Amino acid sequence: MSDTGSAHAAQRESFGATPGKIGMWLFLASDAMGFMGLIIAYMVLRIASPVWIPEQWQPDGALAIGLTAVMTFILICSSMTMVLALAAVRRDDQKGLVRYLGLTLLGGLTFLGLQVYEWTHLIHSGFTAPSSNYAATFFSLTGFHGAHVTSGVIYLLILFPSILKGKFSSTNHSPIELYGLFWHFVDLVWIILFTIIYLI
Amino acid sequence: MSAADVAEHEHHGTGLYWKIFGALTVLTVVEILWAGWFGSDAFIVLVLGLGLMAGTKALLVALYYMHLKQERALIYILVVTPLVLVLIMILGFLPDAIWDLSQQAR
Known part of the structure; x- marks a missing residue:
């Protein structure tokens, strides 16, 4: 045990981070390249298109900024509750951990519900992926991001039984910390997508 | 980030997280207003302003919520x-x- 413990300590000391954290950051870095590949494709298509928004959606486009502003605020709130949940477990506040992660889960589910509402509304009004590059890139980017939010919600649902049983503490909270990194990344990506797709 | 770094970071409570939350909210509101003000009339100003604000928001999330600042x-x-x-x-x-x-x- 002591040999294993000192080996872990040496490994941690030499890399400056736990293997779990290095793994999560590596995943996020490669995932970021996936998102950026899609964003570059969006930018190239948009710049090279003489008319980006098809005539029937002129002049303001088909997308509603008000609804997505609310979605953005919800994700920012869920990032806040996520970081508060991590702070709670670090001071062994089990009630705080459950409360803040519950709110994070609620934020994720609300975001997904609003995205389903937005997509349904757009598709019923004729704004479908094959209808234009404008629509195709919109569905690709927001769909890819929505899949990440869905993964985050499932990830948290899997963690929740252990959270309710009080299995995490100030000395054992690595899964919460790693989950937090993923969830904040999802929020960070949405911040960029909201600006690029809806505001520019 | 080591446990000691985190303990030191959160020693003074979660006030910093709330300040970041406030900054993210305010920047989002300003972004929406900025898009309304400039629209397509001044596209370069629109893109530069929004790019700067979105970049700042992303950096705040990475540095403080993802604790990159202490890595x-x-x-x-x-x-x-x-x-x-x-x-x-x-x-x-x-x-x-x-x-x-x-x-x-x-």
């Missing part, structure tokens, strides 16, 4: 590497797209 060199290398690669891709693709558009305009 060591290895994590920074992991984060910066894809950004450099993507920058190279952008420098490769965008001039081509702009050239294509200028040819269509002729």
Whole structure:
């Protein structure tokens, strides 16, 4: 045990981070390249298109900024509750951990519900992926991001039984910390997508 | 980030997290107003302003919520590497797209 413990300590000391954290950051870095590949494709298509928004959606486009502003605020709130949940477990506040992660889960589910509402509304009004590059890139980017939010919600649902049983503490909270990194990344990506797709 | 770093960071409570939350909210509101003010009339101003604000928001999330500020060199290398690669891709693709558009305009 002591040999294993000192080996872990040496490994941690030499890399400056736990293997779990290095793994999560590596995943996020490669995932970021996936998102950026899609964003570059969006930018190239948009710049090279003489008319980006098809005539029937002129002049303001088909997308509603008000609804997505609310979605953005919800994700920012869920990032806040996520970081508060991590702070709670670090001071062994089990009630705080459950409360803040519950709110994070609620934020994720609300975001997904609003995205389903937005997509349904757009598709019923004729704004479908094959209808234009404008629509195709919109569905690709927001769909890819929505899949990440869905993964985050499932990830948290899997963690929740252990959270309710009080299995995490100030000395054992690595899964919460790693989950937090993923969830904040999802929020960070949405911040960029909201600006690029809806505001520019 | 070590446990000691975190303990030191959160020793003074969660006030910093709330300040970041406030900044993210205010910047989002300003972004929406900015988009309304400039629209397509001043596209460069629109893009530069929104790019700056979105970049600031993303940086705040990464530095303070993801605790990147307290990480060591290895994590920074992991984060910066894809950004450099993507920058190279952008420098490769965008001039081509702009050239294509200028040819269509002729």
